[in-house]
Amino acid sequence: xxxxxxxxxxxxxxxxxxxxxxxxxxxxxxxxxxxxxxxxxxxxxxxxxxxxxxxxxxxxxxxxxxxxxxxxxxxxxxxxxxxxxxxxxxxxxxxxxxxxxxxxxxxxxxxxxxxxxxxxxxxxxxxxxxxxxxxxxxxxxxxxxxxxxxxxxxxxxxxxxxxxxxxxxxxxxxxxxxxxxxxxxxxxxxxxxxxxxxxxxxxxxxxxxxxxxxxxxxxxxxxxxxxxxxxxxxxxxxxxxxxxxxxxxxxxxxxxxxxxxxxxxxxxxxxxxxxxxxxxxxxxxxxxxxxxxxxxxxxxxxxxxxxxxxxxxxxxxxxxxxxxxxxxxxxxxxxxxxxxxxxxxxxxxxxxxxxxxxxxxxxxxxxxxxxxxxxxxxxxxxxxxxxxxxxxxxxxxxxxx
Numbered sequence: 384x385x386x387x388x389x390x391x392x393x394x395x396x397x398x399x400x401x402x403x404x405x406x407x408x409x410x411x412x413x414x415x416x417x418x419x420x421x422x423x424x425x426x427x428x429x430x431x432x433x434x435x436x437x438x439x440x441x442x443x444x445x446x447x448x449x450x451x452x453x454x455x456x457x458x459x460x461x462x463x464x465x466x467x468x469x470x471x472x473x474x475x476x477x478x479x480x481x482x483x484x485x486x487x488x489x490x491x492x493x494x495x496x497x498x499x500x501x502x503x504x505x506x507x508x509x510x511x512x513x514x515x516x517x518x519x520x521x522x523x524x525x526x527x528x529x530x531x532x533x534x535x536x537x538x539x540x541x542x543x544x545x546x547x548x549x550x551x552x553x554x555x556x557x558x559x560x561x562x563x564x565x566x567x568x569x570x571x572x573x574x575x576x577x578x579x580x581x582x583x584x585x586x587x588x589x590x591x592x593x594x595x596x597x598x599x600x601x602x603x604x605x606x607x608x609x610x611x612x613x614x615x616x617x618x619x620x621x622x623x624x625x626x627x628x629x630x631x632x633x634x635x636x637x638x639x640x641x642x643x644x645x646x647x648x649x650x651x652x653x654x655x656x657x658x659x660x661x662x663x664x665x666x667x668x669x670x671x672x673x674x675x676x677x678x679x680x681x682x683x684x685x686x687x688x689x690x691x692x693x694x695x696x697x698x699x700x701x702x703x704x705x706x707x708x709x710x711x712x713x714x715x716x717x718x719x720x721x722x723x724x725x726x727x728x729x730x731x732x733x734x735x736x737x738x739x740x741x742x743x744x745x746x747x748x749x750x751x752x753x754x755x756x757x758x759x760x761x762x763x764x765x766x767x768x769x770x771x772x773x774x775x776x777x778x779x780x781x782x783x784x
Contacts, residue, residue, distance in 0.1 A: 389533055389536070390533070390534060391531055391532070392506070392532055392534050393505070393506045393507070393530075393531050394507040394508065394529065394531075395520075396527070396530050397519040398508075398509060399530070400519055401509065401516065406473045406474045406475050408514055408515065409514050410514050410657075410659050410767065411470070412512075413470050413474070413491075414467065414657075415657040418458060419457075419489075420455075420457040420458055421455075421489045421541075422453035422456035424487075424488040425444060425446070427486070428440045429441065429444065433481060433482055436477065436478065443460055443468045444457055444458070444460070445457060445458055454541065479491075485537075489541045493540070494513070495516050496508070496509050497509060497714050498540040498542055498543060499543055500542050500545045500546075500547075501545075501549070501562070501563075502548060502550075503547070503548075506713070511710065511763055517763040520710050521703045521706050521758070521759060522759075523702070523706060524700075526702075526705075527574070527713075529713075544716050546559070555602065555604045556598065558594060558603060558718075561606050561607070562716075562719060564606070564607060569712050569718070571614075572586060573587070573705060574705065575617065576701075576705075577620045578617075578624070579701065582627060584732075584736055587732075588729055589613075590610070591718070594606065595724070598725075636685075636686070643741075646741070657764055657768050659760060659767075660764035663742065663746055666749040667742065667748070669749055670688070670746060670748030670749030672684065684748065685748075692747035692750075692751065693747050693753060696752075696753035696758075700755075703758060703762075707762060711732070712732070718732075738765075739761070739762060739765060743758060
């Protein structure tokens with residue numbers, strides 16, 4: 384990709400206020416996961432002649448022989464504590480301090496930003512695995528907005544997802560033709576606060592359930608009409624709410640002993656080195672009185688925590704989870720980037736929502752409350768764990784109570 388001097392970028396408004404806080408960050412991005420090196424940076428580090436960095440860099444980088452792309456050409460080996468060896472005593476990067484940001488790998492240079500290119504438009508988002516982004520995204524009571532800016536490009540962007548032209552797909556057979564329409568519909572529905580977030584999630588599933596049959600019959604050209612029809616129906620709020628009966632907001636509480644055993648199995652946790660997340664898991668175990676061997680959960684305790692701690696907090700701050708879901712939809716180019724079908728995409732989104740919900744209900748049983756600090760820690764550390772474990776959410780078949 385040739386260097387671009389100026390480029391229009393579509394992004395959430397929160398990125399206008401983002402800046403790294405360095406050593407003040409409560410969970411450095413230089414700990415707990417692989418520091419990937421692109422080919423250009425790997426060779427630069429291998430042949431480095433910088434006096435203060437030479438020996439440290441040569442001894443800290445390894446070649447990734449299995450890679451078939453230049454993006455993951457090598458990596459920096461973490462130390463025994465899971466830290467990048469380039470961190471100094473102030474938890475700042477020695478490479479950045481000694482050689483400047485231009486000497487950083489693409490991974491370190493762009494994090495926590497994520498850049499896609501769809502229909503020749505650059506889209507920038509960010510991961511809530513970064514604590515600063517977590518606060519910017521989750522704590523805003525206003526629905527997430529989006530802006531288009533023009534930015535001077537200092538380094539060619541590494542694109543995580545590219546779709547050159549969605550109009551090139553068959554409008555009667557391929558849902559990708561309707562990518563923008565589907566994403567706008569998803570975000571609009573998830574920001575419709577006339578409904579609880581649980582109701583919004585289920586209404587989205589109701590719509591997505593109809594799409595595969597249109598695709599099977601080569602009738603996707605009816606999709607826009609169907610979305611408009613559903614939107615008109617959703618405007619009849621009282622009629623739609625009557626569909627949910629007398630359950631109120633208590634019908635979508637993730638509870639499954641099989642799920643809990645999968646979530647907290649030693650085999651899974653051994654692959655995670657994020658101390659903040661492991662602290663959360665331990666607190667959930669203690670609060671819910673989960674035995675580490677059989678993971679049996681008393682449903683009474685769980686539901687009591689939901690009603691006593693989770694529900695009152697999110698009655699006032701449901702926008703936190705709304706913002707999280709909207710950010711993920713935009714960042715991951717739902718409903719297509721990670722999954723091969725509409726059904727799979729919706730199930731991943733549903734699993735994400737329910738897994739986080741379970742974590743928050745569980746940890747409330749330990750603290751006997753929920754507050755902003757607890758919620759931010761859970762969501763940020765959980766997101767950091769799953770960022771490099773793409774199969775994590777596909778492990779579970781989340782049942783609801």
